Amino acid sequence: MPFLELKSINKSFGKADKSVQVLTDLNLVVEKGEQLAIMGKSGCGKTTLLNILAGIDSPDSGEYYLDGKLIQIKSASEGVRFRRNTVGIVLQQFALINDFTAYENIELGLWESGLSKKDMKTQVSNMLEKLGITELKDKYPPTLSGGEKQRVAIGRALVGNPSLLLADEPTGSLDAGTEQHIISLLSELNKESGATLIIVTHDEEVAQKCNRVFHLEKH
Amino acid sequence: MKVVLRITTHNLFKNMRRNLTILLNMILCTFVIFILLQNYHFLRKRHSEYFSSGKTASNYEVAFAVDEDEITYANDKLNLTHMFLVGQKVIEDIESNSNLFVYSFAGNSTRLSGIQNKVDLSPFIEETIVFDESSISNPVLSLNAFEAYHLKISSGRFFTEEDYNLESGQPLPVILGYELSSVFQLGDIIEYKDNEYSDQAVVVGFLEQNSGYVIWNAYYPLDRAILSPFEFPRMFDHSNEYRRIQFIYTKSDDVDVQAVVNNATAKNGFYTLEVSPVDGVQVTETKTISEKNVRIIGFLAVISTIMCLSSLSMILYHRATEDLPSNCIYLCCGIPLWKINISVVLEMIVWIILSLIPTIAISFSIYHAVLVPMWLLIFFAMMITGIALVPVFMVNKKCNLDMFIRERIVF
Known part of the structure; x- marks a missing residue:
């Protein structure tokens, strides 16, 4: 049984005759621990697909199975519950809270985990170490470089040990050198945790680092 | 959480x-x-429920007529003490005016402020009241009035706080003027009885000769007086009535008492208190600033x-x-x-x-x-x-x- 399976997914936006079909009869199978890159031109539905996988959006029709369970998100709160312990998200713009230190931003990924303060501290410290940013733990995002911010964002996404890690253009805001470093780090941490990694990207170099590339066509 | x-x-x-x-x-x-x-x-409570103005005053008078039951009820049941408390603040503000002396007379909580022992009241004396030879006056005095009016006891004692908190059935303590010392002795019981009321008083002291006090711009001799903490005979049917009268004396004729009172009421957002002059002529321009x-x-x-x-x-x-x-x-x-x-x-x-x-x-x-x-x-x-x-x-x-x-x- 595949870890993730999408069956005949359809998704459109807009009403009636003005609706735009974004995803049509999409089928996708991803194995556990696989690293998949989703590529395609702008407007082909990459982010829409990512949103469906993250439980942020629901398909108009079709089925989404994760770890053998049919995922049906009917409300925003169900989506929140689904993401809580299953999905980690890394975004292009880092999405860090500027009033939180690097440590607090990573810890945020554990707030809903139910762990004790002590256990949270251990996990966050381990993650900081893995990311090589222990010395930055008390710094606030505005004082960090792009690469450092993305490491913190990756740390927050992975600290709760999610089974699925989704990254939307994770290197889009980084320079070439940092991009390579971040992708290697993401790949390495993913292998270590055993999570399934799905990266949405338009960058060939990033895609080549993954096990497989899935091309989306614009309709 | x-x-x-x-x-x-x-x-x-x-x-x-x-x-x-x-x-x-x-x-x-x-x-x-x-x-x-x-x-x-303030707006919810009717003005007339708490305050009324009167004309009987020496220089100026503001009279408050408040039902004690209502105050108790308000305190305990409705928690509407704000009216009473703000009223107190208004009085405090009036009393603190350096151009005025304020004398307040209020049932069993009579108090005296403004007029201190050292204040010479003689400028306010315009006449001396002469009683009919056969009459005996019965002024009701507060505890601190003895000190304020320099009253001295020739024998016996002054009133005490207990005298102002008598239980029903206890004889009313009275202090007699000098001339009555030839008729009564300490511990004598004075009885009052008519068709409506009956009451008893006990003599607890005698004043020195030529004692008296100033009120309403007049000197009241006390040589032939029965001083008591409550009106004698006590009208028990009306014992719950709490009456407070505020007398305001000015230091000079230039002081506009109504203006002072208006300022105090306006400052505290309180209802207008109308002051009346000593001669009983109504103040023509009573302002309603505060209301x-x-x-x-x-x-x-x-x-x-x-x-x-x-x-x-x-x-x-x-x-x-x-x-x-x-x-x-x-x-x-x-x-x-x-x-x-x-x-x-x-x-x-x-x-x-x-x-x-x-x-x-x-x-x-x-x-x-x-x-x-x-x-x-x-x-x-x-x-x-x-x-x-x-x-x-x-x-x-x-x-x-x-x-x-x-x-x-x-x-």
């Missing part, structure tokens, strides 16, 4: 300047609500409340808009929206509590009490805050992760 508390703590301390603006706004809001509620209580003020202040408080509410709503709305990306991050991390909203409510409760402190402090410093029931003040503050929070919840509802991921909600 831990998550809610963490978000609340974060919100409370993350942007002190912005939070200080919220707090100041809420302090102002609470204060105007306080004024609004205080004035509402108007109560209404104007009430109106201004409503306007201010609306302005404060709008201002608070705007600040909170802008803050919620600024916080939208942070809230989207919370949602990404699996923190539900209701926890974010509850943390905002908790934060506002903290601001409400803090905003009450200055109002309570001001009220205590002026009136020595919170004039408006606390629960009512908190209720209104919460209601205003609740209304101000509606836009916040509406903004938070817009936490759309799809928009956030597509970078349409940016930092």
Whole structure:
């Protein structure tokens, strides 16, 4: 049984005759621990697909199975519950809270985990170490470089040990050198945790680092 | 709950300047609500229920007629003590005027202020009252009146506090004038009986010869007087009636007593107290500044409340808009929206509590009490805050992760 399976997914936006079909009869199978890159031109539905996988959006029709369970998100709160312990998200713009230190931003990924303060501290410290940013733990995002911010964002996404890690253009805001470093780090941490990694990207170099590339066509 | 508390703590301390603006706004809001509620209580109570003006005065007089039962009832049952307390503050303000002497006479809580022992009252004496040879006067004197009028005892004792708190059936202690010492002795019982009343008094002391006091610009000799803590005979049917009379003496004719009283009532948002001159001629231009003020202040408080509410709503709305990306991050991390909203409510409760402190402090410093029931003040503050929070919840509802991921909600 595949870890993730999408069956005949359809998704459109807009009403009636003005609706735009974004995803049509999409089928996708991803194995556990696989690293998949989703590529395609702008407007082909990459982010829409990512949103469906993250439980942020629901398909108009079709089925989404994760770890053998049919995922049906009917409300925003169900989506929140689904993401809580299953999905980690890394975004292009880092999405860090500027009033939180690097440590607090990573810890945020554990707030809903139910762990004790002590256990949270251990996990966050381990993650900081893995990311090589222990010395930055008390710094606030505005004082960090792009690469450092993305490491913190990756740390927050992975600290709760999610089974699925989704990254939307994770290197889009980084320079070439940092991009390579971040992708290697993401790949390495993913292998270590055993999570399934799905990266949405338009960058060939990033895609080549993954096990497989899935091309989306614009309709 | 831990998550809610963490978000609340974060919100409370993350942007002190912005939070200080919220707090100041809420302090102002609470204060105007306080004024609004205080004035509402004043307007609700009929003037005539508490106060009446009289003409019988030496120089000027303000008479308060208050039913003691009503005060007790108000204190214990309705918690409407604000009227009484503000009235006390008005009196204090009148008494503190350096151009006036105030003498207050009020049933069993008679007090004397303004007129101190050292004050020479002789300028106010215009006539000496001469009683008919057969008549005996029966002045009712307060405990401190003996000291104020330099009254001296030739034998026996002065009145004590116990004499003013007699139980039913106990004989009324009386002090007799010098001339009556030839008729009565210490411990003698004086009986009073007519068709309506019967009462007993016991002689506890005698005054020195030529004793007397000044009141209503006249000198009252006490050589042929029966002094008592209550009117003799005591009219027990009316024992609950509490009457307070305020006499105001001016130091010079130039002092406009009505203006002084008006200032005191207006300052405290109190009803007009009408003063009458000694000759009984009604003051022709009695102003109703204070009553108007109560209404104007009430109106201004409503306007201010609306302005404060709008201002608070705007600040909170802008803050919620600024916080939208942070809230989207919370949602990404699996923190539900209701926890974010509850943390905002908790934060506002903290601001409400803090905003009450200055109002309570001001009220205590002026009136020595919170004039408006606390629960009512908190209720209104919460209601205003609740209304101000509606836009916040509406903004938070817009936490759309799809928009956030597509970078349409940016930092």
